[in-house]
Amino acid sequence: MASITIRELTKVYPGGVRALDALDLDVAMGEFFALLGPSGCGKTTLLRTVAGLETATAGTIALGDRDVTRLQPGRRDVGMVFQDYALFPHMTVLDNIAYPLRIKKESRSVRHARAAEAVQELGLKGLEQRRPGELSGGQQQRVALARAVVANPRIFLLDEPLSNLDARLRLEARTFLKEFQHRVGVTTVFVTHDQAEALALADRIAVMEAGRIRQIGTPTEVFRRPANLFVASFIGSTPMNLLAGTVQSGTVVVAGTSLPVPDEARGRVQDGQEVVCGVRPEYMDFGTEPVDGAFAGRVSVVENLGGSSLVTLDVDGESVRVVVGEGFEVDSGAEGWALPRPGRVLLYRDGELVTGSGGETGRTASPLAKNGGRG
Amino acid sequence: MAPPTSPRADALPTAAPSHGRDDAAGLGRARAAAFVAPALVLIAVFLVFPALWTLYLGTTDYRLTGIAASEPKVVGVDNYRNVLGDGDFRRSLWLTLQFVLGSAVIGQTVLGFAIAWVMRDRTGLVRRLVEGLVLLAWILPGSVIAFLWIALLDRDGGTLNALLGTPGTAWLLDHPMASIIVFNVWHGTAFSMMLYGAAIGNVPPSHLETARLAGASTWQTLRDAVFPRIRGHVLTSLLLVSLWTFNDFTPFLITAGGPDGRSEIMSVYVYRTALGDGRLGFGAAISLIMILINLVIALIYLRALRERGARKAREPKGAAA
Numbered sequence: 001m002a003s004i005t006i007r008e009l010t011k012v013y014p015g016g017v018r019a020l021d022a023l024d025l026d027v028a029m030g031e032f033f034a035l036l037g038p039s040g041c042g043k044t045t046l047l048r049t050v051a052g053l054e055t056a057t058a059g060t061i062a063l064g065d066r067d068v069t070r071l072q073p074g075r076r077d078v079g080m081v082f083q084d085y086a087l088f089p090h091m092t093v094l095d096n097i098a099y100p101l102r103i104k105k106e107s108r109s110v111r112h113a114r115a116a117e118a119v120q121e122l123g124l125k126g127l128e129q130r131r132p133g134e135l136s137g138g139q140q141q142r143v144a145l146a147r148a149v150v151a152n153p154r155i156f157l158l159d160e161p162l163s164n165l166d167a168r169l170r171l172e173a174r175t176f177l178k179e180f181q182h183r184v185g186v187t188t189v190f191v192t193h194d195q196a197e198a199l200a201l202a203d204r205i206a207v208m209e210a211g212r213i214r215q216i217g218t219p220t221e222v223f224r225r226p227a228n229l230f231v232a233s234f235i236g237s238t239p240m241n242l243l244a245g246t247v248q249s250g251t252v253v254v255a256g257t258s259l260p261v262p263d264e265a266r267g268r269v270q271d272g273q274e275v276v277c278g279v280r281p282e283y284m285d286f287g288t289e290p291v292d293g294a295f296a297g298r299v300s301v302v303e304n305l306g307g308s309s310l311v312t313l314d315v316d317g318e319s320v321r322v323v324v325g326e327g328f329e330v331d332s333g334a335e336g337w338a339l340p341r342p343g344r345v346l347l348y349r350d351g352e353l354v355t356g357s358g359g360e361t362g363r364t365a366s367p368l369a370k371n372g373g374r375g
Numbered sequence: 376m377a378p379p380t381s382p383r384a385d386a387l388p389t390a391a392p393s394h395g396r397d398d399a400a401g402l403g404r405a406r407a408a409a410f411v412a413p414a415l416v417l418i419a420v421f422l423v424f425p426a427l428w429t430l431y432l433g434t435t436d437y438r439l440t441g442i443a444a445s446e447p448k449v450v451g452v453d454n455y456r457n458v459l460g461d462g463d464f465r466r467s468l469w470l471t472l473q474f475v476l477g478s479a480v481i482g483q484t485v486l487g488f489a490i491a492w493v494m495r496d497r498t499g500l501v502r503r504l505v506e507g508l509v510l511l512a513w514i515l516p517g518s519v520i521a522f523l524w525i526a527l528l529d530r531d532g533g534t535l536n537a538l539l540g541t542p543g544t545a546w547l548l549d550h551p552m553a554s555i556i557v558f559n560v561w562h563g564t565a566f567s568m569m570l571y572g573a574a575i576g577n578v579p580p581s582h583l584e585t586a587r588l589a590g591a592s593t594w595q596t597l598r599d600a601v602f603p604r605i606r607g608h609v610l611t612s613l614l615l616v617s618l619w620t621f622n623d624f625t626p627f628l629i630t631a632g633g634p635d636g637r638s639e640i641m642s643v644y645v646y647r648t649a650l651g652d653g654r655l656g657f658g659a660a661i662s663l664i665m666i667l668i669n670l671v672i673a674l675i676y677l678r679a680l681r682e683r684g685a686r687k688a689r690e691p692k693g694a695a696a
Binding site: 051052053072073074075078079080082083084085086088089090091099100103104147151 | 579584585586587588589595599600603
């Protein structure tokens with residue numbers, strides 16, 4: 001087991017594509033860490049560079065206190081599960097799991113004992129003699145997990161671990177994966193483009209865009225207080241409402257109403273400044289009676305989410321979404337008011353969160369600022 | 376079900392379901408046969424008839440010239456007995472075996488695979504250059520490359536002697552078999568290279584990377600991740616290359632079977648006896664034996680392929696995983 005320390009890691013592909021741009025990252029020992037971002041943001045490149053499957057153009061990667069930047073992948077003690085699991089179809093489940101040990105020239109008895117242990121650990125008992133083609137997607141994934149842990153790797157890498165499973169299985173596998181990681185306790189980094197997956201699984205998340213990390217934080221931090229507009233629009237199953245507004249004498253005039261300037265931004269914005277006001281649909285209360293400081297509009301769409309409904313209000317031509325709990329009937333075309341809960345409104349100026357406290361947002365601001373000069 | 380555009384099938388509702396499964400086009404037996412007939416006639420005229428004619432000729436003492444040319448006599452299995460008893464035939468068979476094993480199975484397959492493997496993740500100039508050169512050797516006419524190789528291996532002023540500083544070495548006389556084996560490897564590697572290049576492209580990158588992450592050597596990677604995936608391609612390549620090499624006549628253009636029959640492979644031997652010596656009946660008998668050997672090679676291959684298919688059937692999603 002080891003922590004991961006990445007400093008100024010840069011990867012430029014032949015042809016000039018800069019997939020990673022002087023990236024800094026620390027993953028603590030035993031942490032379950034998510035790399036999240038849209039496709040092409042460099043998250044998979046980062047994972048593969050840590051594994052050694054891609055060679056870093058510049059910068060260093062250390063596992064624990066050992067610099068592995070120039071080490072061959074086979075000598076890094078890394079376990080990896082690929083998106084397609086990469087099980088060898090001609091080998092039985094047991095042989096597949098024991099494969100890394102076979103390459104390490106362990107004796108047959110050691111191999112079988114360790115593989116049997118992994119089989120037990122991952123609930124694959126009774127499937128040892130099957131071929132991968134005879135297993136369900138979830139079972140195949142567990143075999144791949146077993147193969148990755150059987151050699152006791154220092155870190156554990158997962159590439160889009162749930163994307164090859166169908167929706168029902170995905171939830172089951174997600175719970176299993178989280179439980180498994182906590183039980184084994186090995187430092188784990190996984191890549192995903194699905195923000196819900198990252199929020200559900202990870203201890204901490206790095207949100208990436210264009211080869212840089214835009215925010216690092218716990219799922220709660222990233223969800224509640226996105227550090228910039230990119231993260232704000234990327235995180236959340238129901239996207240955050242981002243409304244353009246203007247600061248006027250201690251309030252923000254936005255979408256036909258005026259909201260008080262949030263505490264953290266007080267004194268940091270001047271009158272007349274253009275800002276973007278962000279509030280999640282989950283953090284607003286819907287009512288059919290006029291309320292002060294609420295977005296007033298006409299209900300244009302009601303989408304049933306099962307336990308709740310997503311109501312889209314047409315507020316002076318802008319859409320404001322609000323989540324309404326069950327037992328509240330909303331009719332399309334009715335008048336409605338959406339009141340942001342106190343302390344849940346965020347102000348963004350020039351794409352960055354306006355805030356006084358450093359905290360998690362401050363940590364990401366510094367490497368970005370450093371990079372600015374390097375271009 | 377018959378397609379709606381077929382009125383005949385609609386008119387015969389009882390016939391349609393019974394044919395339904397085999398008769399996808401809804402043509403009926405007679406019309407389907409009519410469509411296939413031209414191709415069958417061509418095959419009969421140009422393949423079946425000559426084969427039968429060879430079979431017949433092999434039982435006669437038919438010659439190119441003389442009395443036996445105008446009035447061939449049936450001599451039964453004498454030709455076959457003579458062929459099998461002929462020392463030249465057995466030498467030729469042995470040389471052909473060397474030629475096929477050396478140049479096709481070992482040379483072209485191994486070299487072709489090696490080039491494909493080394494080039495698998497190369498892009499750009501190097502790859503295009505190597506592939507271009509190898510392909511060029513393949514597509515050039517046999518007579519042209521034969522001339523080039525004679526120039527290369529010539530005793531006086533040959534390129535190889537100039538390069539190695541061994542003037543006066545007569546490669547084609549001293550090492551005729553080695554010369555034509557190397558020549559054929561050079562000539563035919565392109566096919567194996569392209570076939571294995573495509574096959575290696577089909578091995579999922581994640582499988583190769585799994586091997587890399589485990590710290591596997593090149594040989595271990597090939598054994599565990601690559602060969603099991605490309606077994607079918609190996610069989611196809613081996614069959615085709617063996618058959619082509621077995622029947623290849625280009626070495627005649629370089630050594631003419633000589634010196635003293637030391638590079639007289641089967642195809643050259645047939646040529647010499649049938650057309651050189653004019654013993655057409657005898658040559659036909661050898662030809663038939665060659666066809667039989669070819670059939671045996673093809674059967675071995677088909678059996679290997681079927682066994683593989685049966686194993687695939689037992690592990691249904693094996694390839695998809």
